[in-house]
Amino acid sequence: MMPSLQHLLYLAAFLFCTGLAVVMVKRNTIMMLLGIELMLNASNLNLVAFNRLYPASLDGQMFALFVIIVAVCEAAVGLAIVLRVYQHYQTSVPDEISELKG
Amino acid sequence: MNTLTFIFYFFMLTAAASATGILLSRNVFKAALMLLVCLLSIAALYVLSFAEFVAITQILVYAGGVLVVIIFGIMLTSKLSGKPLQVGHTNIFAAVLSGILLFALLANFITDDVFAVPQHAVETQGALQTIGTNFMTAYSLPFEIAGILLLAALIGAAAITSFMKSKKV
Structure with missing residues (x-):
């Protein structure tokens, strides 16, 4: 038999908590983006796993596809902002970016 | 246990x-490669x-x-300063x-047996066809909005980075 739904949900919860810890711990904006991607993937894993409960509808997989689309937009715009901020402040440590004056 | x-x-x-490796690694590039393994x-x-x-979309x-894009970002932000890619922890x-607390909270809910998988064989015949039909019928409005969002993100990212040299650092 296949592993139960619970195991996938435990994995997704673990990935989400790891992503949260990565966002909180790392002192680098790109590492924080990696953590956000990890959290988005954990939520996608949950959606696909719950789709196994209702295999006829495929609504979970559709929603996972839309989440992937939005995650791509977030990554592109986020990295563009990171590059721009790096160009301006010469640092990618978010704690050191503390002045509002352009 | 079968294969x-x-x-x-x-x-x-x-x-x-690999997710734990991302958390523990201090090297941004190694973390990006471990994220690739995880994905x-x-x-x-x-x-x-x-x-x-969804799997094929995930890979593509x-x-x-x-x-x-992330590896490009890492290379562009490390090339300018020449510093190694070490990341501090706070x-x-x-x-x-x-x-740990969030995981305990989620595990508390997962452990309840409200999410029982039906044990019958899953019908997967024509899943790709169903997804394509869904995109054009029930999900046509989100599909179009996603297209507009992608266009706006593309133009926005290009516009943000295209002024890189115009302003004095």
Whole structure:
């Protein structure tokens, strides 16, 4: 038999908590983006796993596809902002970016 | 334990281990490569969960697109200063505490047997066809909005980075 739904949900919860810890711990904006991607993937894993409960509808997989689309937009715009901020402040440590004056 | 179950647990362990590696690594580039391993094993889990189209999209978009963009970002932000790609850690206690607490909270809900999988054989005939039909019928409005969002993100990202040299640093 296949592993139960619970195991996938435990994995997704673990990935989400790891992503949260990565966002909180790392002192680098790109590492924080990696953590956000990890959290988005954990939520996608949950959606696909719950789709196994209702295999006829495929609504979970559709929603996972839309989440992937939005995650791509977030990554592109986020990295563009990171590059721009790096160009301006010469640092990618978010704690050191503390002045509002352009 | 048959082969399928073994493959399933293998990819679950790979995903969890590479996510832990991201958390522990101090090198940004190694963390990005470990994220690639994590994304690919999640794609394998999608295949094993009867979501082939999502798995292919995951490999194409994440492993092929987002990771390349992230590695470009790493190289562009490290080239200018010449510093090594080491990353400091802060708030370790708070992050570990909140991670463990959130995991305990989620595990508390998962442990309840409200999510029982029906044990009948899953019908996967024509899943790709159903997804394509869904995109054009029930999900046509979100599909169009996603197209507009992608266009806006593309133009926005290009516009943000195209002024790179125009302003004095």
